[in-house]
Structure formats: C-alpha cells, structure tokens
Amino acid sequence: MIKVNGKDFQWEEGLTVQKMLEKKNYTFPHIVIKINGKYIPPEDYQTTIINKGDDVEAIHLITGG
Amino acid sequence: MNVEQLKAAHKLLAEYRYTPAKLDRGYANKSLYINLSENKIEEKVVTETMKEKFIGGKGFGLWYLWNAVTPETKWNDPENEIVISPGPIGGITQYPGAGKSLVVSISPTTGSVVDSNVGGYFGPLLKFSGWDALEVQGKAEKDVIIFIDGNNGLVTIEESPEEAVDSHLLGEQLTEMFADNEEDKRNISVVSAGTAAEHTLIGMLNFSFYDARRKAVRLKQAGRGGIGTVLRDKKIKAIVVKFRGVKGNLNNVADFEKVSKTGIKLHKEIYNGDDKQNKMRLRGTTFLVGIMNDYDLLPTNNFKFGSHPKGKEISAPKWVERFNYTGKSDGCWYGCTLSCCKVMCDFELKTGPYKGQKVIIDAPEYETIAGVGSNCGIFDIDYIAECNFYCDTYGIDTISFGTLTAFLMECYENGIINKEITGGLELNFGNKEAAMELLHQMSRGEGFGKIAGQGVRKCKELFIKEYGADANFLQDIAMEAKGMEYAEYLSKESLAQQGGFGLANKGPQHDEAWLIFMDMVNNQLPTFEDKAEALHYFPMFRTWFGLVGLCKLPWNDIVPEDNGLTDEPAKVPEHVQNYVDLFNGVTGKNITKEDLIAQSEGVYNFQKVFNLRMGFGTREYDKVPYRSVGPVTEEEYLSRQERYDGQLKELLGMDPEGMSTQEKMAALRKYREEQYEKLCDAVYERKGWTKNGIPKLETLKRLGMDLPEVVEVVKRYL
Ligand code: SF4
Numbered sequence: 012m013i014k015v016n017g018k019d020f021q022w023e024e025g026l027t028v029q030k031m032l033e034k035k036n037y038t039f040p041h042i043v044i045k046i047n048g049k050y051i052p053p054e055d056y057q058t059t060i061i062n063k064g065d066d067v068e069a070i071h072l073i074t075g076g
Numbered sequence: 077m078n079v080e081q082l083k084a085a086h087k088l089l090a091e092y093r094y095t096p097a098k099l100d101r102g103y104a105n106k107s108l109y110i111n112l113s114e115n116k117i118e119e120k121v122v123t124e125t126m127k128e129k130f131i132g133g134k135g136f137g138l139w140y141l142w143n144a145v146t147p148e149t150k151w152n153d154p155e156n157e158i159v160i161s162p163g164p165i166g167g168i169t170q171y172p173g174a175g176k177s178l179v180v181s182i183s184p185t186t187g188s189v190v191d192s193n194v195g196g197y198f199g200p201l202l203k204f205s206g207w208d209a210l211e212v213q214g215k216a217e218k219d220v221i222i223f224i225d226g227n228n229g230l231v232t233i234e235e236s237p238e239e240a241v242d243s244h245l246l247g248e249q250l251t252e253m254f255a256d257n258e259e260d261k262r263n264i265s266v267v268s269a270g271t272a273a274e275h276t277l278i279g280m281l282n283f284s285f286y287d288a289r290r291k292a293v294r295l296k297q298a299g300r301g302g303i304g305t306v307l308r309d310k311k312i313k314a315i316v317v318k319f320r321g322v323k324g325n326l327n328n329v330a331d332f333e334k335v336s337k338t339g340i341k342l343h344k345e346i347y348n349g350d351d352k353q354n355k356m357r358l359r360g361t362t363f364l365v366g367i368m369n370d371y372d373l374l375p376t377n378n379f380k381f382g383s384h385p386k387g388k389e390i391s392a393p394k395w396v397e398r399f400n401y402t403g404k405s406d407g408c409w410y411g412c413t414l415s416c417c418k419v420m421c422d423f424e425l426k427t428g429p430y431k432g433q434k435v436i437i438d439a440p441e442y443e444t445i446a447g448v449g450s451n452c453g454i455f456d457i458d459y460i461a462e463c464n465f466y467c468d469t470y471g472i473d474t475i476s477f478g479t480l481t482a483f484l485m486e487c488y489e490n491g492i493i494n495k496e497i498t499g500g501l502e503l504n505f506g507n508k509e510a511a512m513e514l515l516h517q518m519s520r521g522e523g524f525g526k527i528a529g530q531g532v533r534k535c536k537e538l539f540i541k542e543y544g545a546d547a548n549f550l551q552d553i554a555m556e557a558k559g560m561e562y563a564e565y566l567s568k569e570s571l572a573q574q575g576g577f578g579l580a581n582k583g584p585q586h587d588e589a590w591l592i593f594m595d596m597v598n599n600q601l602p603t604f605e606d607k608a609e610a611l612h613y614f615p616m617f618r619t620w621f622g623l624v625g626l627c628k629l630p631w632n633d634i635v636p637e638d639n640g641l642t643d644e645p646a647k648v649p650e651h652v653q654n655y656v657d658l659f660n661g662v663t664g665k666n667i668t669k670e671d672l673i674a675q676s677e678g679v680y681n682f683q684k685v686f687n688l689r690m691g692f693g694t695r696e697y698d699k700v701p702y703r704s705v706g707p708v709t710e711e712e713y714l715s716r717q718e719r720y721d722g723q724l725k726e727l728l729g730m731d732p733e734g735m736s737t738q739e740k741m742a743a744l745r746k747y748r749e750e751q752y753e754k755l756c757d758a759v760y761e762r763k764g765w766t767k768n769g770i771p772k773l774e775t776l777k778r779l780g781m782d783l784p785e786v787v788e789v790v791k792r793y794l
Binding site: 016017018036037038039040041043044050053068069070071072073 | 352353354355363366367370371590591593594597598599600602614632635639640641645646648
C-alpha cells in the first residue's frame with residue numbers, strides 16, 4: 012500500500028508516478044507531485060518509482076470556474 | 077441592412093454635452109447617471125471615500141444601487157438600476173484579462189441584489205469616455221438606445237423603433253450605424269439583451285466587441301441573475317459607447333513601468349507555459365469538460381451523476397476541430413494573451429427564425445457545454461453550439477437555461493409534468509429537439525417556454541401548487557438556491573464546494589469559490605476550520621477581480637513553472653503579488669496582499685448587509701437543495717453504491733450489510749445535512765458573522781464598513 016492524498020492506494024512493483032496518475036485517472040493538467048514531501052518535476056514522472064509505503068501528494072491546483 | 081433608414085426613425089429624447097475627464101491613476105472620478113422615466117442625464121462625482129471603501133466595479137455598483145432603492149423595491153420598479161463599472165485596473169492593455177465590467181441590479185429571479193461579470197469592450201470604452209460607472213434608472217415609454225460618444229463628449233437617449241431586438245442583429249446594426257468606417261467599428265461596443273429576455277426572468281446582457289479579423293461583431297455575456305430582463309423591462313434596446321484612440325496608457329497609471337513589467341512577465345509565462353498546461357489558447361475553457369467527466373464532476377441528467385460514457389463526444393478535441401483559428405490571439409480585450417474566447421464561423425443554423433443562415437458563434441464555454449449539454453443528457457456538439465447561439469442572441473443565460481431544462485426533464489420523466497402541460501414537448505433527458513423548441517418559445521413568449529422562463533424556483537412552486545407535485549422531492553431536485561440556478565459543477569462529494577455555492581451572496585455561482593479539487597481530490601481541507609479558511613480566502617480573492625476590472629482566468633489557468641515549489645501553490649503566490657503590484661502601479665497606493673483581501677471583505681460584507689436590507693441574507697437563505705449535497709434517489713445511490721456504502725462504513729461506522737437502500741440513503745442524508753450545517757457555523761465564525769449569518773458590528777468596524785446606514789440595518793438582526 013501507498014498513500015495518495017492521505018488515502019490508501021494499491022502498490023505494485025515498478026509503480027512510477029506516471030502509472031499512478033493513469034491508474035487514478037488523474038488527467039488534470041495542473042498537478043503538483045510530492046513523494047514523502049519531495050517535489051517531483053513533471054519531466055521525471057515516467058522514471059520516478061514509488062516505493063511501498065510512500066506518502067504521495069498529487070495536489071490539483073484550482074482552475075477554471 | 078439599411079442603417080440610414082433605421083437611424084432616420086430615431087427620435088432624440090435627451091442630449092447631454094460634457095467634457096470627457098482625463099483619467100487619473102485608473103479613475104475618471106466621475107460617473108454617468110441616466111434616468112429614463114425623466115429623460116434626465118447627469119454626472120456624479122466619484123468621491124475619495126467611494127474609492128477607498130468600494131474600490132470600483134462591483135463595489136461602485138453596489139453603492140449606487142444601495143442609494144437608489146428601498147427595501148420594498150422590486151426588480152421591475154422604475155427605481156431599480158442597472159449599474160455597469162469596470163474598476164481602476166479595467167482597460168489597461170499591459171496585463172491579460174483587464175477588460176471586465178461588473179453589472180449590478182436587483183434580480184428578477186432572486187429578488188435581491190445580484191452582480192455579474194463580463195468581457196467585451198464596453199467597460200474600458202466607457203471609462204476612456206470619462207466615466208467610472210454608468211447608472212441607469214427609470215423606465216422608458218418606448219424602446220430606446222442610450223449612446224455615449226466619448227470623443228465628442230455627448231450622451232443621448234434616442235427612441236429607436238426599427239432596430240432588431242436579438243443581439244446578433246442589433247449588435248451589427250448599431251456598430252454599423254455609429255462607426256464612421258470599417259476601421260472605426262472596433263471603437264464601438266453595444267450592450268443588449270434579446271427577445272427572450274423580454275418574456276422570461278433569466279435574461280442576460282451581451283457586451284459586444286468588433287472582431288476586425290473576422291469582420292464580425294462578437295458577444296460576451298453578463299449571464300447571471302436576469303439583468304437582461306431588467307434591461308428590456310426598462311425598454312432599453314441597447315446602450316452604445318464609442319471611443320476612438322485606445323492606446324497604452326489611457327488609465328494614466330501612477331507607475332507605468334511597474335504595470336508594464338508585471339504584464340510582460342505574465343505574457344512570457346503564457347507563451348512558454350500554456351501549451352504544457354491548460355492550452356487555453358487552443359481549447360478555451362472546453363478543456364474542463366473531459367476533466368470533469370474523468371473526475372465524476374460533470375453534471376449529468378440534472379446533477380444526478382458526474383460522468384457519462386458519452387462525455388468524450390462533447391469534450392475539447394471535438395470542439396477544437398470546429399473552432400476557427402486565425403493564428404492570432406482571441407481575447408475579449410486588448411492584451412489578453414491567454415485568449416480563451418473561441419469562435420465558430422459559418423455555422424449553419426438548423427432551427428428557429430434564422431434557420432438556414434450561416435452565423436458566427438462565440439463558441440461555447442465549459443459552463444454552457446455542461447449546462448445545455450450533459451446536464452440535459454445531450455451529447456451533441458451541433459446542438460450545444462446552436463443552443464449557445466440562440467441563448468446569446470435571444471438574451472438568455474446559458475447556465476440558467478441548462479439547469480432549468482435539466483430540472484424540467486427530471487420532472488417530466490417523473491410524471492410531474494406531462495405532454496399536456498408542456499404543450500406537446502416531450503422533455504425527456506436527451507431530447508434536444510424539445511429543448512431547442514423550449515428556447516424558441518421563450519423568444520416568442522409563447523407556450524410552456526413562457527412558464528419555464530420564470531426559472532427553477534418559480535416552476536418548482538407552480539408544479540407543487542398546480543400539479544400536486546411532491547414538495548419534498550421537488551425541493552430536493554430543483555437546483556436553485558436564493559432563486560438562482562446552479563452553475564455546472566457536481567458538488568456532492570465536496571462539502572467545501574457545497575458551501576462555495578450555498579454561501580455565495582448572490583446565489584450558487586462558481587465565481588466566488590471553486591474548491592472541489594482542494595477538498596475532494598487533494599484532501600487538503602480535512603477540518604471544518606480548514607474548509608472555512610478556504611471559504612474565506614478564495615471568495616474574497618476572487619471578489620477582488622470584480623472590484624478592479626480583471627478576469628480571473630489568468631490568475632490560475634496558467635501558473636509559473638515553479639509554482640509547485642511554493643508554500644501555497646493553490647493561491648499561485650507569484651500571481652497574487654502581480655495583482656498587488658498592478659493595483660499599486662495603477663493607483664499609486666501601497667496595498668499588501670492582506671489589504672487586497674480586506675478590500676474585498678469590506679465590499680462583500682456590504683453586499684451581505686444589502687441582502688439583509690432587502691429581506692434576505694439570514695442563515696435560512698444559505699440552504700441548498702439536497703441534490704447538491706447527496707444522492708436523492710435510489711438510482712443515484714445505486715449508481716455509486718460502492719462509494720456510498722464505503723462512506724457509511726468509514727464516516728458513520730455503520731455496517732451497510734443488511735440495510736435497505738432507503739435506510740442507507742436516510743443515514744447518509746442525515747450525516748451529510750449535519751455536515752453542511754456545521755460548515756455554515758464554521759464559515760460564519762471565520763467571516764466574523766453570527767450563527768444566523770449576520771456580520772457582527774466589530775467585523776464591520778474592523779473593515780471600515782460601519783457606515784451609519786449599514787449599522788442601522790445590521791442592528792435589526794442582532
Ligand atoms: S482569459 Fe478569456 S475571458 Fe479572460 S480576459 Fe482573456 S479572453 Fe477574456
């Protein structure tokens with residue numbers, strides 16, 4: 012298990028930020044990712060691995076409206 | 077079109093000559109007052125106190141309206157006003173999104189004070205003509221136009237019997253009539269409504285601008301609250317402003333370099349970042365449709381559901397294929413590089429009085445697509461575009477029309493209304509022909525369209541009284557609060573968004589607070605205090621745009637590349653600083669980001685007291701229909717059973733096994749309704765209001781809003 016925005020989420024071997032976003036269907040363009048408090052720039056989403064037990068924040072910024 | 081003939085039929089009723097004021101630090105320091113009952117035209121001085129306490133835009137509108145009406149004034153009384161004001165930053169060309177006007181009036185649907193913001197060139201041209209605000213009171217006997225010539229210092233009221241009423245025609249006629257030549261057309265802006273605004277209560281105002289590249293008049297809308305209906309009730313066909321000579325520093329700002337530098341920074345950011353972020357320049361706000369569908373937030377079938385498999389058919393890629401691009405930006409005022417205003421050219425109409433004609437459409441924005449589209453169960457972009465065109469030209473608010481039609485469809489499907497009552501319209505979800513005919517009936521003032529055009533609240537009351545509808549069910553599914561139809565976001569899973577809608581001063585309009593992602597997806601606002609803080613900050617921040625004349629989209633639809641690294645990314649701190657710099661650069665004042673919020677708080681509390689003065693504004697008026705809070709029907713519950721069962725377990729500690737759906741729904745409802753009440757308590761507390769939603773005297777004092785007339789109203793409630 013990992014945490015995504017404070018809620019449990021199923022972990023799997025080789026889970027990258029990109030894969031996590033796809034699995035969550037997080038298609039919003041303005042997302043800030045932090046893993047255990049560390050900021051991950053968008054160009055690293057494909058290569059950054061999420062480890063079991065990590066605390067991931069996928070902060071969607073306000074937009075539209 | 078023979079405009080000479082139209083013009084020859086005009087009869088001059090009043091004329092006023094003036095010396096146009098040169099702007100000083102964003103202000104003309106004068107406003108224009110017109111009374112149509114008396115054919116009176118006057119100027120008023122804008123005082124330092126007004127600028128200090130009310131800033132401009134919506135603030136000026138509220139102040140003038142407050143002084144014009146009594147607690148007994150109804151929307152169609154002559155003393156009701158339409159006030160249009162752009163604010164001190166409005167009109168600058170250095171920073172994206174500075175062409176907005178705020179319109180204030182007593183609303184036909186809410187009965188209280190309403191404000192609506194709009195692009196188009198009218199506000200800036202009005203200011204450059206020497207007026208910080210236009211205040212129109214009284215009622216004409218016959219159709220009139222008001223013409224403001226900012227170069228020659230002339231204001232006239234003219235009877236205008238021959239012009240069209242529908243905006244796409246009227247805008248063209250008046251632009252042609254008052255322009256000296258093709259080049260001059262860009263110096264003209266027309267405010268108008270349309271034929272349906274005459275026969276319904278949900279009329280809106282079009283503010284025009286001339287698109288020189290496409291050689292066409294385009295329209296932006298002040299949609300909310302029925303102000304177009306007020307315009308036509310006053311027998312105003314149009315208000316026209318003409319000003320030649322827009323250039324870089326007409327606002328005569330205090331620190332041009334500061335304003336200019338701040339603008340260049342954002343222009344660069346948009347050029348470098350927009351393609352990687354929301355792609356507003358390509359897609360406009362249509363990009364939100366697909367996203368809302370993905371996150372289960374796209375209103376579908378009268379806000380029952382938040383997504384639909386056909387959502388893709390009305391999402392951005394489908395629109396992009398149909399938009400007309402010229403390779404240049406499509407902003408609604410000079411200098412808006414974010415340019416979200418998309419266009420569809422040569423669109424052939426399939427229905428209505430203009431059937432077969434090819435027209436230019438200001439392409440649907442997110443709210444329209446969700447409102448007249450998914451929320452009515454219609455996933456057809458040609459229908460949505462045509463409906464958008466007719467709503468615009470007839471002068472109907474697309475949000476209200478969408479939410480209203482969706483409500484009628486649910487009533488129809490539940491047998492509350494039937495073919496006999498609707499005069500043959502089969503208003504099932506998805507029936508686009510019936511929906512379109514309803515709109516045409518509104519324009520003609522005929523049949524069921526005339527009844528429907530009274531808005532959701534009045535239809536609800538009528539169906540209960542006349543057709544024996546179950547009052548509780550209708551109360552739950554009628555998506556209105558304070559008499560205004562809901563804007564198009566599904567708020568069921570975000571308590572903060574429920575509050576954003578329910579607690580908004582004017583009614584459930586998203587421009588005050590849009591917190592779904594922060595609350596529901598990010599889980600960033602776990603406590604009531606967190607939610608209350610967000611429901612304090614964001615409405616105040618967004619209110620400010622309406623005080624100064626700015627569009628909110630360039631605040632957060634594009635963000636600096638390193639925004640994610642800041643302490644509070646949701647606030648976009650660098651852009652907040654931009655606004656502080658802009659205000660100081662224009663006015664020469666020295667406000668901080670905290671002062672910016674305090675400016676809004678003052679006006680916001682004034683608006684709240686205005687509501688109280690008009691007999692509204694206490695806690696009971698912040699109630700919302702249960703459809704915006706949770707699942708009303710078994711169909712809704714079962715469609716997301718896993719989610720709701722999970723909530724019963726996690727939040728209420730109940731075991732859903734063995735409970736009937738009705739029992740589960742009742743338990744969840746009790747919980748959700750209690751949560752909403754607790755939220756109200758927390759927000760009132762944070763705002764410095766009593767439990768009944770009344771601003772405390774110390775709050776008004778802190779904000780410098782303890783004017784004797786304000787205190788007098790509040791004291792009655794304390
Ligand atoms: S972002 Fe869009 S609505 Fe806002 S000012 Fe620019 S063009 Fe107009």
